[in-house]
Amino acid sequence: MTYPVFTNGTVLPASDLNAIGLWLVKSQTVGMGVSSVTVTGAFSADFDNYLVEYSGGSASTGCVTYFALNGTSSGYYSGMSGATYAGAHTYAGTSNASSVVYGGGGDSGWVALSMTVRDPFKAIFTKFSNPVWFATYAGHNSAVHASATSYTGFTITPSSGTITGGTIRVYGYRN
Amino acid sequence: MSMDTETKKPLLVQVDGEVREMTPEEVTAHEEMVANSQPLIVPSPE
Numbered sequence: 324m325t326y327p328v329f330t331n332g333t334v335l336p337a338s339d340l341n342a343i344g345l346w347l348v349k350s351q352t353v354g355m356g357v358s359s360v361t362v363t364g365a366f367s368a369d370f371d372n373y374l375v376e377y378s379g380g381s382a383s384t385g386c387v388t389y390f391a392l393n394g395t396s397s398g399y400y401s402g403m404s405g406a407t408y409a410g411a412h413t414y415a416g417t418s419n420a421s422s423v424v425y426g427g428g429g430d431s432g433w434v435a436l437s438m439t440v441r442d443p444f445k446a447i448f449t450k451f452s453n454p455v456w457f458a459t460y461a462g463h464n465s466a467v468h469a470s471a472t473s474y475t476g477f478t479i480t481p482s483s484g485t486i487t488g489g490t491i492r493v494y495g496y497r498n
Numbered sequence: 499m500s501m502d503t504e505t506k507k508p509l510l511v512q513v514d515g516e517v518r519e520m521t522p523e524e525v526t527a528h529e530e531m532v533a534n535s536q537p538l539i540v541p542s543p544e
Contacts, residue, residue: 354517
């Protein structure tokens with residue numbers, strides 16, 4: 324199907340609208356110098372899977388960004404693989420952690436998180452996948468929250484310092 | 499003789515659109531999270 328180009332005043336066929344793959348569910352600007360940001364009402368029965376994007380802000384110091392489903396404090400298992408900027412392979416795993424540890428990254432002048440969250444609202448294990456950026460390495464992370472529980476929101480926490488500004492956007496992937 | 503007193507900045511938490519100071523319980527939980535989850539770099543064996 325050809326991608327439609329919409330203009331003001333034209334009729335919008337259901338077939339075009341129903342083909343929209345990502346739908347903006349929630350948008351939240353980040354305040355100044357916060358140690359964590361909690362977003363509520365992000366996940367619902369409307370979508371099985373979501374894309375969470377955070378960009379445009381800044382971290383006070385080099386950090387990774389932890390990502391946790393609201394109401395959780397354990398049960399995160401993850402594997403991260405990447406390379407140092409000097410070219411050495413680097414990797415890490417977490418077992419029963421309090422969050423997705425390698426959720427994204429930041430430093431003075433930037434902070435970013437780009438995470439696919441699978442099945443957070445369903446009462447099954449939630450799965451995560453995302454790129455990782457840090458002061459000395461970059462890579463990719465996958466994780467699972469090993470609890471068959473339904474969740475509706477999440478919290479982003481820098482591993483050090485604070486974050487300021489930018490916008491967190493939550494998109495639902497059409498079922 | 500003057501004494502320099504170091505004032506610790508309060509930790510701020512944002513919930514949706516509201517920014518506020520963390521409660522003591524939230525500070526404890528936050529400090530535990532960042533203390534126990536420092537990113538690890540494990541070089542590959544040569």
